[in-house]
Structure formats: C-alpha cells, structure tokens
Amino acid sequence: MGSKGIKKFIPLVGAMIAAIGLPASATEIVVHNADGEPMSGMVVYLQADATNQATKVDTIREPIEIHQYNKQFTPYITVIQKGYQLQFINDDDITHHIYSASGPKRFSFKLKKDNAQKQMLFDETGHISMGCNIHDWMSGHVLVVDTPHFGVTDEQGTVNLEQVADGHYQVVIWHPQLLSQDNIATSVGQWPLSQAMTISVAAPMADIPTQQSLDDFEFLEGY
Amino acid sequence: MRYWLWMLCFLTADITAAEHKFSGVLDVRASYTDGIDSYVDGGLGKLRYDDGSQFSIAQAGLTYQLALDNGLAAHVTANGYLDGVRDSLGITEAFVKYRGLPSQNGFRVQAKLGLMYPSISLENVATAWSSPYTLSYSTINSWLGEEFRHIGAEVTLEHLGKFTNSQHDFALSAATFQHNDTAGAMLAWHGWTMSSRQTLIQETLPLSNMPSLSGGTLKDQAAGSDPFLELDSRFGYHVKGSWRYKGKGELSAGYYDNNADTLVFENGQYAWRTRFFHIDNKWHLPYKILLLAQYMRGDTLMQSPQGIDVVNNQYQSAYLLLSRRWQQHRLTLRFEKFDVTDNDLTPDDDNNEDGYAMTASYQYRLSKGWFLQAEYNRVDSSRAARVEQGLPYDLIEQQWQLASRWYF
Numbered sequence: 356m357g358s359k360g361i362k363k364f365i366p367l368v369g370a371m372i373a374a375i376g377l378p379a380s381a382t383e384i385v386v387h388n389a390d391g392e393p394m395s396g397m398v399v400y401l402q403a404d405a406t407n408q409a410t411k412v413d414t415i416r417e418p419i420e421i422h423q424y425n426k427q428f429t430p431y432i433t434v435i436q437k438g439y440q441l442q443f444i445n446d447d448d449i450t451h452h453i454y455s456a457s458g459p460k461r462f463s464f465k466l467k468k469d470n471a472q473k474q475m476l477f478d479e480t481g482h483i484s485m486g487c488n489i490h491d492w493m494s495g496h497v498l499v500v501d502t503p504h505f506g507v508t509d510e511q512g513t514v515n516l517e518q519v520a521d522g523h524y525q526v527v528i529w530h531p532q533l534l535s536q537d538n539i540a541t542s543v544g545q546w547p548l549s550q551a552m553t554i555s556v557a558a559p560m561a562d563i564p565t566q567q568s569l570d571d572f573e574f575l576e577g578y
Numbered sequence: 579m580r581y582w583l584w585m586l587c588f589l590t591a592d593i594t595a596a597e598h599k600f601s602g603v604l605d606v607r608a609s610y611t612d613g614i615d616s617y618v619d620g621g622l623g624k625l626r627y628d629d630g631s632q633f634s635i636a637q638a639g640l641t642y643q644l645a646l647d648n649g650l651a652a653h654v655t656a657n658g659y660l661d662g663v664r665d666s667l668g669i670t671e672a673f674v675k676y677r678g679l680p681s682q683n684g685f686r687v688q689a690k691l692g693l694m695y696p697s698i699s700l701e702n703v704a705t706a707w708s709s710p711y712t713l714s715y716s717t718i719n720s721w722l723g724e725e726f727r728h729i730g731a732e733v734t735l736e737h738l739g740k741f742t743n744s745q746h747d748f749a750l751s752a753a754t755f756q757h758n759d760t761a762g763a764m765l766a767w768h769g770w771t772m773s774s775r776q777t778l779i780q781e782t783l784p785l786s787n788m789p790s791l792s793g794g795t796l797k798d799q800a801a802g803s804d805p806f807l808e809l810d811s812r813f814g815y816h817v818k819g820s821w822r823y824k825g826k827g828e829l830s831a832g833y834y835d836n837n838a839d840t841l842v843f844e845n846g847q848y849a850w851r852t853r854f855f856h857i858d859n860k861w862h863l864p865y866k867i868l869l870l871a872q873y874m875r876g877d878t879l880m881q882s883p884q885g886i887d888v889v890n891n892q893y894q895s896a897y898l899l900l901s902r903r904w905q906q907h908r909l910t911l912r913f914e915k916f917d918v919t920d921n922d923l924t925p926d927d928d929n930n931e932d933g934y935a936m937t938a939s940y941q942y943r944l945s946k947g948w949f950l951q952a953e954y955n956r957v958d959s960s961r962a963a964r965v966e967q968g969l970p971y972d973l974i975e976q977q978w979q980l981a982s983r984w985y986f
Contacts, residue, residue, distance in 0.1 A: 423740060450597060450645070454679050454680070456679065456681065456684075456741065457682045457741070463679055464647070465597070465645075465647050467597065480834075484741075486680065487738070488649070488677060488680070491738060491740075491747075492824075494740055495731075505945050532743065539967050561743050564740060564824070565825065568823065569827075569862050570703075570902060572703075572710035573706060573708070573946065573947075573985075574601065574603070574704045574705045574947065574985040575703050575704055575705075575710070576601070576641065576653075576703070576704060576705050576706075578695070578697065578699070578702060578703045578707065
C-alpha cells in the first residue's frame with residue numbers, strides 16, 4: 356500500500372497522539388479504543404515515508420510458525436515481512452485442510468495429523484484470510500507488510516518497536532475485525548519517540564469469532 | 579443402478595495423494611425389555627429387543643474413508659448386529675463426497691453421490707450413524723434408519739458468513755434419487771418404533787403376522803418388505819434449506835418425495851408414494867443445555883395395480899431432546915408424540931396409531947473414546963392392528979439398557 360493511500364485514512368479514523376511522561380527515546384506504542392480501553396491483539400506497523408527509506412534492520416526471528424492446535428489457528432493473527440517464509444504446523448491428531456480464499460496469496464493444502472508441516476513464501480503485501488475446509492469454525496489471518504517494524508499489541512494494548520531509524524513514519528494499526536475501510540487506522544509519528552506514543556482508534560471492532568465448535572462429541576462424521 | 583456405479587468409479591479413479599482413515603464404534607449392551615416381540619423380527623413390538631433380558635453387540639460399525647487432496651472423499655460404512663433378534667452384517671452407506679473450497683465471497687458447493695441417508699437426522703451425527711446422545715433413536719430417526727436410504731446425488735450450496743463478518747450461514751440442498759420405492763410400508767404395518775438398528779443394504783424386513791397377508795387384501799404382498807428397491811425407474815427428490823447462527827444453533831426445513839408410481843407392483847413388492855416435510859432445530863440454550871427438536875408430517879399411498887387405494891396413511895411425529903454435559907457426565911431427556919391416521923377403506927388393514935414416548939439417558943465418559951451409558955425408554959401407544967394378532971390395543975413398552983460404547 357502506498358503512503359498516498361494511507362494518508363487519506365488519517366481523518367477517517369481520527370487518530371491522535373497523546374503525551375505520557377516517559378524518558379526520552381521510547382519504543383512503545385499503546386493502542387486504545389474510543390473509550391480509552393487498551394486494545395490487545397492489534398497489528399501495529401510502521402511505514403517509512405518516501406523521503407525516509409526504511410532502514411535495513413533484521414528484527415525477524417525465523418521461522419515464523421502458525422500452528423493448528425486444538426482445532427484453532429494459533430496465533431489467530433500472524434504478521435510477516437514480505438519475502439519471508441511461514442511455517443504451518445499441525446499439532447492436532449486429525450487432518451486439517453488449510454485454505455486462503457482472499458488476498459494476494461491463494462492456497463489450499465491438507466496438513467496431516469501429528470506435526471505435518473508446510474513452508475510457504477509470502478512475497479506480496481496484503482491480508483490473507485485463512486480457514487479450514489474441514490472445521491468451518493477455524494479462522495486465521497496473515498498480514499504481509501513491507502517493513503521490518505511491526506508487532507502485535509499485548510493485553511495492555513502495548514507493542515514495542517525497536518531499532519527504528521530516525522525519521523517520519525506512518526503508524527498503521529490493523530485488525531481483521533476493525534470496522535473501518537481496509538480494517539486499518541493510521542497515525543503519524545516522528546522517530547525517535549521522546550515518549551510512548553498512544554493512539555486512540557475511533558472505529559469500533561466486530562466480535563472476534565471464537566474458533567470453537569459447540570459440538571463437544573469428538574466422533575462426529577460430518578453427516 | 580449401473581449408471582450410479584459407473585459414476586462412482588469415475589469419481590474415485592484419481593487416487594493420487596489419498597489419505598485413508600478407519601473409524602468405528604463398538605456398542606455392547608445388556609438390556610431388559612418389558613414388551614412384546616420386536617418389530618425387527620416380525621412382531622409388533624416398538625423396541626428393538628424382544629420381551630426379556632438380552633446381552634448383545636448392539637452395533638459394530640466401521641467406516642472407511644478415502645480422502646483426496648482435491649476435495650473428493652469416498653465413505654463406506656458397514657454395520658453388524660449380534661442381538662439375538664436378527665443377527666446380520668452388511669453395508670449401510672457408500673458414497674463419494676465432494677467439498678469445494680469457499681469462494682472469495684463465501685460460497686461453497688458440496689456434492690454427494692452414492693448410497694446414502696437423506697440428510698434429516700439431528701441425532702445420528704456420529705460414527706456409523708450412531709447418536710452421541712442416546713442409545714435408542716427418536717421415532718423419526720428410527721424410521722429413517724429402517725426404511726430410508728437411496729442411491730442418488732445431493733448438491734448443497736452454502737454461504738459462510740465469516741467471509742463477510744456475519745454470524746449467519748445459509749445452505750440450500752437438493753437431492754434426486756432412486757431405490758427407495760417401498761418406503762412407507764413398515765411405518766404403515768408396524769407403526770412408529772424406537773430403535774437403534776439401521777437396515778443393512780441386503781436385508782429384507784419381515785412383516786408381522788397380519789391376517790390380511792394370508793388370503794386377505796394383502797395376499798399378493800411378500801412376507802417381507804425390501805426397502806431399497808427400484809420399481810418404477812422414476813426419480814424422487816429431497817430439498818432442504820438451513821440457517822446456522824454461529825454459536826447458537828441451526829434451523830432447517832425440508833421436503834421429501836420418493837415420487838413412486840403406485841401402479842407398479844413386482845414380485846410381491848408394491849411401490850409406495852411417500853412424501854413428508856420436516857422441520858429441524860438444534861439450539862444451544864442458556865446453562866449449556868442443548869436442544870434438539872424435529873417434526874415430521876406426511877403421507878404414504880399404496881395402491882393395487884388397478885389403482886384402488888389399499889393403504890392411504892397420514893403420519894406425524896415430533897420429539898424434543900434436551901442434553902447437558904458436566905465434564906465426563908452427560909444427561910439426555912427426550913419426549914415424543916407420534917401418530918398414524920388410516921384414510922383408506924381397506925377393512926382388514928387398520929393402520930391407525932397414536933402414542934407417546936420418553937427416554938432418559940445418562941452417559942459417562944471413561945476415556946477419550948470409551949463411554950458407559952444407561953438408558954430408559956418408554957413407549958405408550960394405542961394400535962388397532964395389535965388386536966387382530968391377539969395383542970392389547972393399549973400398550974406400554976419399556977426398556978432398560980446399559981451399554982459400553984467404544985469409539986475409535
């Protein structure tokens with residue numbers, strides 16, 4: 356996504372930056388909703404301006420894994436930098452049929468029981484929504500970004516982005532259930548941060564789907 | 579028949595990247611029945627065992643699945659019974675299934691081809707068409723297990739709500755089939771039952787000792803009904819619509835018509851025109867209580883080759899099942915009401931029936947696939963045809979069952 360595209364969402368989401376007294380050169384970004392409550396599980400990434408080429412830092416620890424555990428995508432959301440590999444690992448004792456039905460990367464493969472694995476390269480940015488064609492309640496998301504500076508907020512709504520080179524950045528917040536255009540909210544920031552950056556997201560969230568079947572009998576045959 | 583077999587071979591020809599899986603259920607039961615001779619063995623008893631105590635292999639079910647990476651899968655299910663009433667072993671289902679991938683906007687196509695059940699039962703969802711909730715099925719699903727199977731094709735179009743951040747899924751399915759032309763005969767001649775047997779593909783179902791069979795109106799009828807016959811080369815159909823509300827439950831309604839030509843009669847087997855609609859509701863109530871409810875209402879017509887109504891019945895049945903699990907304990911209660919109304923003028927074949935049924939079942943899970951289950955069944959019915967055979971008009975039949983069910 357170009358920076359021009361991002362700029363037009365700035366007024367839409369009404370993002371704001373608040374100052375909290377912290378020591379100089381902070382690394383934290385805190386995401387709040389309109390009621391001031393921390394938003395956990397939100398993807399946050401920095402998009403460098405055209406005038407401010409992204410620095411070549413490698414903050415990625417490979418391999419990045421998506422597990423199928425207890426008939427759930429774990430984690431629910433995975434962020435990956437363009438050009439990197441993802442590893443799918445089935446921890447369950449049943450077969451899963453993983454697919455993506457939308458986004459820049461379409462795939463469909465079966466992962467057999469007990470640690471079957473599959474590695475896949477993600478070389479185009481965008482959002483990939485995944486499901487399992489055997490267990491419809493399973494859902495997972497991959498966001499491929501073109502920056503090494505990204506993370507997912509913790510329970511306190513906080514993410515730590517380290518080794519960010521000085522400069523001006525778009526701060527993009529993304530979640531598949533964020534009810535805004537393209538599921539994003541954006542803000543801007545000047546690095547180094549003198550204190551933690553707090554971003555308030557005005558757009559509401561849809562319910563995050565529970566990855567759970569209500570049928571608790573394990574020997575169902577899909578009649 | 580040859581056409582369907584050819585289609586099956588065609589669809590299973592590509593067996594590259596196949597995954598094989600066996601699953602099964604072994605149900606061993608001790609039971610005590612307070613009733614009359616079971617319908618399974620030519621009696622008019624509504625339960626699957628004869629009067630007295632029994633020790634049986636109530637179900638030995640095995641399913642083989644061959645799944646390909648392209649969404650095609652083949653299923654074959656065999657069931658065996660060693661119950662002292664009618665011991666037998668055979669195939670109950672054999673079909674090929676295709677499940678496409680959802681499209682970008684959430685539509686998915688599924689298809690089934692082969693020998694299968696019409697998709698109606700909310701109870702019989704576990705391995706080899708067993709029920710996770712009770713040992714004996716409701717009267718509706720006992721009838722499906724006895725007289726319903728067909729060779730045909732079913733296509734389902736679904737819309738999955740999760741692609742549009744919606745909680746609602748919708749599905750519409752249509753099936754067309756053959757080999758179910760005598761369905762309705764057993765419901766007419768023994769009425770509703772509460773059972774846990776499924777008719778095997780090679781089985782013939784014995785009729786009771788009805789006076790009309792020996793020299794009466796039904797003198798041309800064979801002593802047994804062959805449930806999966808094709809007599810008239812016509813296709814029947816079943817359509818069904820479903821709505822699923824994520825995390826809450828599902829509601830569906832459908833219409834079934836075997837479209838049999840009632841003027842056809844061959845080798846002692848009449849073609850029965852059997853039609854019904856059904857409404858099915860599965861709902862997760864507060865306090866983790868699961869509700870299943872099904873209602874079925876329809877008619878069945880059997881005529882002489884001259885076109886005179888011999889059997890013209892209306893029937894209906896409804897059940898309400900409540901089930902709740904506490905860790906390894908599960909308690910299930912089911913209440914039922916059923917009847918058959920005889921609308922023909924045949925003097926020696928009164929099919930009128932009216933009754934209630936009740937089931938209480940307790941299940942204890944010993945390990946992942948091993949369950950112990952204790953169950954009480956009670957059927958309280960009035961049936962005129964029993965009197966002709968020296969049996970009471972009003973009858974209460976009861977059954978106590980203790981089972982060990984092992985799923986793998």
